[in-house]
Amino acid sequence: MLGAATFVMVTAEMLPTAVLPQMSAGLGVSEAQTGLLVSIWAGVVVVGSLPLVRLVRRIDRRTVVIWSLVGLALAAASTAFAPTYELVVAGRVAGALAVGLLWATTNALTADLVDERDLARGVAIVLGGATLGMVIGTPIASLVAQGVGWRATFAGLAVAALASAIAVRVVVRRSARPVTHPASTGTGGATDAAPQPTAQAGRARGIRPMLAVVALVGLLLVGHYGVYTFITRMLAEAAAPLPGGVGTMLLVFGLASAGGVVLAGRFGARTARALVVAAVATGLALGALALVGTSPAVGIVVVVVWGVASGAVPPLAQTMILQLAGAAHRDLAGALIPVVFNLGIAVGAGIAAGIVGGAGTAPLPAFGATVVAASVIGLLIVARSFRDASFGPLLPEGDRAHG
Template identity: 60%
Template sequence: MKTPELPWPSLLVLGGTTLLMVTAEMLPTTVLTPMSIGLGVAESSTGMLVSLWAAVVVVASFPLVRLVRDRDRRTVVAGATVVLAASSALTALAPAYGVAVGARLLGAAAVGLLWATVNAHVADLVPDRHLARAVAVVLGGATLGMVLGTPLARLVADTAGWRAAFWALAALTAVAAVAVRLVVAPARTQQGTTTAAGGQAPAARGHGMAPLLAVTGLVALALVGHYGAYTYITRIAEAPAAILPGGTGSLLLVFGLASAVGVALAGRFGERTAPALTAATTATALTVAGLAIDSGAAFGVLAVAAWGVASGALPPLAQTLILRLAGPERRAFAGALIPVLFNGGIAVGAALFSALVAGAGVGAVPVPAALVVAVAAIGLALAAGRRRAARPSTPAAVPSA
């Protein structure tokens, strides 16, 4: 019997877990006002729960990965998902702001470990030629967390209160932990892949630390520009949003759905990840720059949609290339590097462009943000060229077993 190209049950369960992870991260912003009233604090304090979350992910990912490096990854994912469920339940029960902060810090640490472990396990579930598709499937869940997870959580909060939204999230996350343990398959052999003849074919190796760190740094730079602009999307795109039924909410939905399209497209590039990443980064720079052009509201909506597609493709392509450059021998390190990279990009981009907005206004954001992303795109193109030049010529192919 022919085996499926991808382990769909495992990937779908892991994708569902990432949906809940993103929903957990962003939920305080979704229920900002009622949660602030319930805890007796200003809305700025509740918003800080998201910033603290990102900071903990950056700080905690590497130490936690090192702590559990000898454990079965499925056990780590299931256990961290249980901790995330407990974090949501404790937030729902929180009688005061300090308790909510502690619960959120616990959840952030769990999510840092989850991202790192899920990233590494996905790469060990599939052969290298299917890595881009597998990553796109799992990150599709994260995208749905923004498009569906947070709006549904807001609906629950409007119906039954903000604490009910956290209780619902806790229950679903607990179910996900059970599904991970029952459904997700163990990793394939990490040091080699069994051939048809029963022997061992050497596993794909990485390319050394220098290319890995170079690509990581350039992707981080691109994310600084992207998230710097995205932080102010509702202000930058006020005029385009005005022509849509539902206004800003509809525009954000357009962006989210376009991002999902970008994630799906990223999975179709197979082993052509490096040029696709360069193209997606270049397109992100161009579309962000397009937001500075005053060509009417309809053009603005199209620019936001194109930005969503380009920036949606960027994370799965970047993650695939980083895992591919790391190879099996550095997979755990790369898995931890990815959440640090993305959360660091969010934090730095938001901070830098907040300072810019304070001094020059929102209208000054698109062009500098696009320039930052464009510099990253040029660097990625040059890095890809150096890797091609350094690649040894391959002798005549050896027939496979």
């Protein structure tokens, strides 16, 4: 059911892009103003996630997820009936605040509900919903907008968010691990009766390794999303001979990304090593975009590799960050994840737009590959620096057992 929540969240985030022409015409604004709704959303998530997580830090995480979904439903409904662009902006701001809290809490709740050895699989399942939101949710919204109108898509989103809240309430159990706070005394009825986490799962590994990985993942995302922002322009010639053109390439990329999410769930304790491999493959694929030219076959191969590798990065990165955080810093880790992903999108797209404006798309493959390579080098340096500080996920099982 948490996967259903992430499906709704991603669909909500990208919905204006799916209904861009209809929404612009209906509100009497330019398409650029409608597109700005996505940027406003990302900015609100970045600014609002950490304060909101701190505000609700003493509330059961499942309860926070449920009421955040209700808040998203109300925000979507208000957007569906908003008569002016200004009120739509207000609805999007409210929805972004709800989703920022949702992402942060869902990440932490996932870590609460599964053993650490199963965390990679749990995160991959939850993020599978997010991938489906991108691959299926937005295209369906586009079709609904063309047939019924853009307001119907936001009304449908409100219904879906409310249904997800009910499903989480019915299906998802309360956290199997207690919410830990520095000032907690350990008393409190049901919380005391909850099973305690294992030593490895509950141990805080220190905040520095987690923050270092968060920063390096953010750098990786700058390279990836910078290039992805202009994927349609870069693949236009190679996609031209294909049925469906660039749309087919984008579908291939989406399906490959879904495959990467599934693959990421199979790595378990080897999460960090797998993250490095996925980052290397992402960088190589970005660099290989320079070789695509007009060849559909080369384009498809590169897109598949890029999709699988970059699709595996989010679940692997989130798993690693949550593992390093331990129970003591889980709220902070959960809040940092949506912040760093949205910053990666915003910064990457901004830098790439500057490059394209000055020199076209030709330099983008080198830019993306170089930034991702810097991230990989940083991850390897951090792994060595914290080898003796319980930076366990980067070490082979045997090394950890004999360490």
